[in-house]
Amino acid sequence: MDERNESTTGSRAPVIEPGHTFATVTDKISSIVLTRPTSSGWFVGFGIAFLLTMMMLYAIGFLFVRGIGIWGVTIPIGWGFAIVNFVWWIGIGHAGTLISAILLLLRQSWRNSINRFAEAMTLFAVSAAGIFPLIHVGRPWLAYWLFPYPNSMGVWPQFRSPLIWDVFAVSTYATISLLFWFVGLIPDLATLRDRSTNRAAKIIYGMLAMGWRGSARHWDRYETMYLLLAGLATPLVLSVHTVVSFDFAVGIVPGWHTTIFPPYFVAGAIYSGFAMVLMLAIPIRKIYGLEDFITERHLQNSAKVMLATGLIVAYGYVIEAFMGWYSGNRYDAFTMWNRLHGPYKWDYVALLLCNIVIPQVLWIKKLRSNPLALFLISGVVLVGMWLERFIIVVVSLHRDFLTSSWGMYYPTRWDWMTFIGTIGMFLAAMFLFVRVLPMISIFEMRTLLPEAEVKE
Amino acid sequence: MKRTPVYGMMAEFDSPTTLVAAAHRTQEAGYQKMDAYSPFPIEGLAEAVGFHKNRVPLVTLIGGLIGGLSGYLLQYWISTSSYPVNVGGKPYHSWPAFIIVTFEMTILFGGISAVLGMLALNGLPMPYHPVFNVPRFAFATKDRFFLIVFASDPKYIPAETRRFLESLGGRAISEVPD
Numbered sequence: 001m002d003e004r005n006e007s008t009t010g011s012r013a014p015v016i017e018p019g020h021t022f023a024t025v026t027d028k029i030s031s032i033v034l035t036r037p038t039s040s041g042w043f044v045g046f047g048i049a050f051l052l053t054m055m056m057l058y059a060i061g062f063l064f065v066r067g068i069g070i071w072g073v074t075i076p077i078g079w080g081f082a083i084v085n086f087v088w089w090i091g092i093g094h095a096g097t098l099i100s101a102i103l104l105l106l107r108q109s110w111r112n113s114i115n116r117f118a119e120a121m122t123l124f125a126v127s128a129a130g131i132f133p134l135i136h137v138g139r140p141w142l143a144y145w146l147f148p149y150p151n152s153m154g155v156w157p158q159f160r161s162p163l164i165w166d167v168f169a170v171s172t173y174a175t176i177s178l179l180f181w182f183v184g185l186i187p188d189l190a191t192l193r194d195r196s197t198n199r200a201a202k203i204i205y206g207m208l209a210m211g212w213r214g215s216a217r218h219w220d221r222y223e224t225m226y227l228l229l230a231g232l233a234t235p236l237v238l239s240v241h242t243v244v245s246f247d248f249a250v251g252i253v254p255g256w257h258t259t260i261f262p263p264y265f266v267a268g269a270i271y272s273g274f275a276m277v278l279m280l281a282i283p284i285r286k287i288y289g290l291e292d293f294i295t296e297r298h299l300q301n302s303a304k305v306m307l308a309t310g311l312i313v314a315y316g317y318v319i320e321a322f323m324g325w326y327s328g329n330r331y332d333a334f335t336m337w338n339r340l341h342g343p344y345k346w347d348y349v350a351l352l353l354c355n356i357v358i359p360q361v362l363w364i365k366k367l368r369s370n371p372l373a374l375f376l377i378s379g380v381v382l383v384g385m386w387l388e389r390f391i392i393v394v395v396s397l398h399r400d401f402l403t404s405s406w407g408m409y410y411p412t413r414w415d416w417m418t419f420i421g422t423i424g425m426f427l428a429a430m431f432l433f434v435r436v437l438p439m440i441s442i443f444e445m446r447t448l449l450p451e452a453e454v455k456e
Numbered sequence: 457m458k459r460t461p462v463y464g465m466m467a468e469f470d471s472p473t474t475l476v477a478a479a480h481r482t483q484e485a486g487y488q489k490m491d492a493y494s495p496f497p498i499e500g501l502a503e504a505v506g507f508h509k510n511r512v513p514l515v516t517l518i519g520g521l522i523g524g525l526s527g528y529l530l531q532y533w534i535s536t537s538s539y540p541v542n543v544g545g546k547p548y549h550s551w552p553a554f555i556i557v558t559f560e561m562t563i564l565f566g567g568i569s570a571v572l573g574m575l576a577l578n579g580l581p582m583p584y585h586p587v588f589n590v591p592r593f594a595f596a597t598k599d600r601f602f603l604i605v606f607a608s609d610p611k612y613i614p615a616e617t618r619r620f621l622e623s624l625g626g627r628a629i630s631e632v633p634d
Contacts, residue, residue: 022495022599148530156539159531160546160553168560176567183571187597191495194594210581213588214596216479216492218578220502224512225574229567232520236563243556446496446599454498455473 013300015110016448017292025293025445029438030188030195032288038435041287046431052424059417060135068138072411077397081415082136084389085422087244088272089129090170091265091385094237095273096122097177100184101233104226110301112444113293117284117433118277119181124429125276126174128422133166135418162246169243176233183226186212187443241269248392254331255339255396258323264316271309271355272385274302275378280430282375284439293440296369303368306359306381313388314356331401343408344395347387354384461634463586464490464606465617466593467626472498475601478624479504482605485620489609493587493602512574519569520562527561528554586634604632 020028063070073080096118103111134143146167148157157164189209196202212218245265248256278299285294324336339348358380367373394409433439446452469475472494479492483506492505502510531554535541540548575581587593587604596602603626605617614631621629 026495026598148534154539156534158541158543159535159557160543160550165556165560168557172560172564175564179567179571183574187496191597194597206583210575211583211585212580212597213585213593214493214495215578216494216498216501216505217507218580219494219497220507220510221512221574221577223497224510225516225570228513228516228570232516232563232567232570236560239556239559239563246556443496452472452496452498454476454500 013295013297015113015295015297016445017295020292020449021451022446022449025449026191026195026442028290028292029440029442029445030192032434033192033436033438034196034198034201036288042431042435046428049424049428049431052421053428054421055417056421056425059414059421060131062414063135063418064140068136070412070414072409072415074407074409076400076405076407077394077409079393079397080409081411081419082132083247084386084393085419086129086132086136087389087393088386089125089132089422089426090244091241091269091272091389092276092382093122093125093129093173093177093273094241094266094269095277096120096125097173097180097233097237098270098273099277100180101230101237104230105234108301109448110297112448113290113295113440114277114281114298114302115444116181116184116441117280117430117439118273119177119184120433120437120439121276121280121430122177122273123174123181124426124433126170126177127429128426130170130174131422133170162243162250165243166247169240173236173240176229176236180229180233183222183229184441184444185437186210187214187222188438188441190214191442192438238266241265248396253396253400254329255320255335255392258320260316260319260323264313264319267309267312267316268385268388271306271313272382274306274309275381275385278302278306278374278378279382282371282378284434286371288434288439290440293445299371299374300365300368303362303374303377306378307362310355310359310362310381317352317356334399335396338399339391339395342395342399344391344398347395348391351384351387351391354380355388358384462607462614463589463632463634464604464609465612465614465621466587466590466602466604466630466632467621467624468592468595468628469601469603469626470599472501472601474625475603476501476504478603478621478626481624482603482620485611487605487609487611487617489606489612491604491606493593493596493604495597495599495601511577512570515573515577516566516570519573520566523565524558524562526565528558531557586632589633590630592628607634 071080071082073082096115099111099118100115103115134140137143137146146157146164157167186209189205190212193202193205193209196205242262242265245261249258249261251257281294281298281302285291321336324332327333339345359377361367361373362377367377398409399406467478469478475492475494476498479490479501482490483504488506490505492501494501532549535550535554536548542548587602592600593602603621603624605612605621611617618629618631
């Protein structure tokens with residue numbers, strides 16, 4: 001916990017601006033939920049996101065009526081937007097647990113002011129991701145067949161299939177992320193219970209806080225639990241995208257069947273996750289005046305994580321190209337050639353630009369500390385990571401071993417409506433979250449203050 | 457008039473340092489049954505109020521083991537006896553393929569046990585608790601620190617305990633009705 005003593009005049013920006021006390025931290029964060037009037041901007045933003053959510057429900061409703069024929073998927077490209085979007089959203093959902101669990105174990109206390117909303121973001125991203133495999137199975141009303149349960153048909157899932165591993169990995173990840181987020185909220189819900197003057201709010205926060213009273217015994221067990229959960233979530237977060245990459249890597253399609261996939265998928269997930277964290281944190285800190293808590297330091301650090309993981313992703317691209325040549329496998333070599341010269345070459349060029357070339361400007365400190373520039377670069381990275389999944393899924397499938405099974409993929413408006421609709425759903429959930437729950441962990445912010453230290 | 461039962465004597469402190477020092481001195485004075493309340497976790501406070509048996513790790517370990525074992529055994533039983541399917545001539549008990557689900561089940565059950573274990577050992581959810589009867593206790597979730605000596609403590613004598621807490625620098629000392 002050296003962060004507290006670190007001089008504010010040092011070379012690095014502070015994690016929390018000086019001059020705050022337990023009371024001001026509490027009031028500042030809880031007042032956003034309890035006393036700040038809901039602005040018209042919030043209603044407009046939420047309204048747009050809500051309409052997009054309705055559009056998604058309409059597209060899904062129509063899908064249930066007509067079947068997946070309304071989508072662009074067809075043989076040879078049986079995995080279209082649904083899988084691209086699933087992998088993209090799951091990847092974005094990695095930043096929350098990474099920030100909460102891994103940075104906790106590494107004692108990076110700067111995480112305390114961004115972990116809460118990063119965890120919320122993770123939950124909503126995983127919810128958005130979870131929609132796709134369910135609606136993609138063709139008969140979504142039978143999606144529960146994915147789980148092993150005793151049934152009168154006497155059949156069980158195939159446990160040697162990466163797709164069933166994925167069911168376990170993603171559902172475990174969703175459950176553990178929810179638990180992590182909720183237990184992190186309990187002490188803050190107690191704060192809201194004690195601070196709110198509205199009776200209904202008092203009762204709701206009170207029920208959710210479950211009677212938390214901050215007893216020393218409770219805190220002791222709580223901290224142990226939190227650390228254990230972080231320890232369990234750390235390998236989990238790395239395993240989830242590894243397992244997602246197995247969906248591809250265990251298959252024999254050229255462009256999928258490589259051993260670099262697990263680490264490169266995990267790095268890509270963290271890359272896009274931090275991009276989403278920045279895209280949300282930058283407007284939120286501005287709108288709610290939270291520059292004291294989400295300081296330049298947080299933006300800088302997130303940008304550095306993006307830079308590092310982006311370089312790992314670049315390494316993955318290089319190895320893919322190298323193995324295309326070095327393996328001596330003509331199909332692998334053709335996959336590489338096809339990416340550069342085939343019908344989707346502009347997607348590949350855009351991918352290289354968005355994921356590798358443009359983010360290199362993050363080496364420049366001046367740009368790293370410019371919120372607007374960071375916001376734009378994060379947007380570029382998110383587009384790039386979406387393109388990466390498009391290249392992996394569609395471009396690999398559209399040219400496989402036999403020319404007779406070559407084809408093209410044309411997404412329909414239903415594909416686009418579902419995809420854009422999930423972005424709306426994600427944003428609508430974020431809007432509700434910042435309105436009704438403390439978006440920064442209040443009790444963990446208190447521990448960062450100098451006065452929280454016990455002096456001998 | 458019916459005498460109201462008493463839960464304990466509560467004192468308020470304004471910093472984590474004074475709270476930890478007060479808890480230590482209360483223990484040194486021979487009190488055994490007490491607790492402290494703070495708006496954030498304070499290192500060493502649990503020991504200072506005499507709490508040593510934290511069973512959350514044990515619960516988590518047992519939960520994780522149950523999850524991992526049941527995950528593996530489920531796959532073993534399904535693949536070898538309930539629904540054996542020959543996949544490319546691989547053995548029915550192809551254990552490397554079962555590792556991932558075993559791992560995920562370990563994490564899932566371990567994580568759920570950690571959270572539910574923490575809540576159960578803490579006795580939560582508990583909507584009513586006597587300490588909430590103290591009006592100023594609402595600040596225990598903001599910026600105030602509280603120490604309570606339970607009435608069940610053999611050394612508890614209202615007037616004396618009150619004087620003792622005052623001598624520690626505790627403020628707003630009040631008897632907490634049960």
